[in-house]
């Protein structure tokens with residue numbers, strides 16, 4: 001491979017920047033910093049001004065509605081989509097999508113995408129010299145059930161290199177796209193796997209400066225979800241920001 | 256009940272194009288049909304370069320001011336208007352939608368598209384609004400716009416084009432940085 005890495009910072013440089021930012025962070029910053037310089041691509045793409053508080057109205061109060069005309073149940077199984085068995089560790093990820101009050105987000109769209117077991121995406125701009133799996137696209141969709149539950153059967157993704165710095169590797173992750181009941185609850189995030197040694201090194205994961213908040217991005221291994229001689233199970237629940245129903249409720253609604 | 260802490264967002268990254276875009280994703284109405292307009296613009300970074308790996312989503316009322324709760328956004332067969340669309344940017348940072356002008360959701364309200372932007376390099380989604388330029392009185396009475404200085408306010412109002420379309424650019428950073436929004440329930 002061509003070595004074009006002279007200009008890139010080292011992992012040591014990036015890790016030192018992460019530590020310095022974390023040391024200076026306030027406790028309780030539970031969403032990622034938009035300006036997180038160790039993630040170099042954020043430098044020119046973060047808004048510099050504080051977001052403007054607004055009261056949601058009209059279209060902001062109503063999420064788009066999806067239904068069975070939109071999503072085929074087969075789209076939730078990423079291991080049967082391409083006419084053969086994909087290579088890798090078969091797994092199930094199951095969880096619930098709830099709003100800030102713990103209410104289930106029912107019948108709503110969940111979309112995922114991920115690398116294959118070798119860390120390679122089906123994407124023309126993925127240049128990682130790892131094999132494409134002809135039997136794996138890494139794309140899935142489902143609708144949550146009446147309890148907000150979702151489940152995908154898939155292959156555990158591999159870690160992959162990227163060009164943020166020299167010898168940079170993303171921890172294994174699955175990208176998730178979520179809708180709530182309000183448009184303002186829209187969320188795209190990434191789910192990680194427990195115990196990944198790359199966590200401390202990854203500026204995207206570490207852009208969430210609060211340690212407890214970062215942990216919310218990590219699925220739990222759940223042996224009760226594993227299936228005998230078939231697959232390993234993970235549980236990952238997702239909490240969206242409060243819906244407007246929350247703010248409209250009277251102060252004493254818990255009484 | 257105590258409010259739960261929301262799951263953090265993470266960047267959409269560079270590899271979403273096989274997953275999120277789909278056929279007719281940006282066509283809330285068929286292009287060229289009666290009442291169809293093109294809403295379009297560029298997503299720019301802080302150096303003024305177009306972002307070729309951004310995704311824009313819009314949510315809107317129909318022409319009568321009703322926000323649809325109709326399914327069918329992913330399979331746009333038939334005539335249902337779902338009021339939601341998704342458009343990835345091209346290599347120049349350009350996005351477009353074929354849609355209709357949203358109506359005001361109540362008498363006197365300023366009509367706008369709710370907009371969400373995702374991009375590689377953007378660690379969490381950002382929200383903004385794209386207001387229709389007509390109805391000066393409604394714009395003047397809008398609580399969000401009223402609180403902004405004129406330069407920043409102008410960035411939230413689309414420009415009407417000669418063909419009836421709307422031009423709305425999104426500046427993630429810089430002198431013309433778009434006004435992004437936070438809503439009750441969002442945390443830092």
Ligand SMILES: [Fe+2]
Nearest residue numbers: 173175268270
């Ligand atoms: Fe990824």
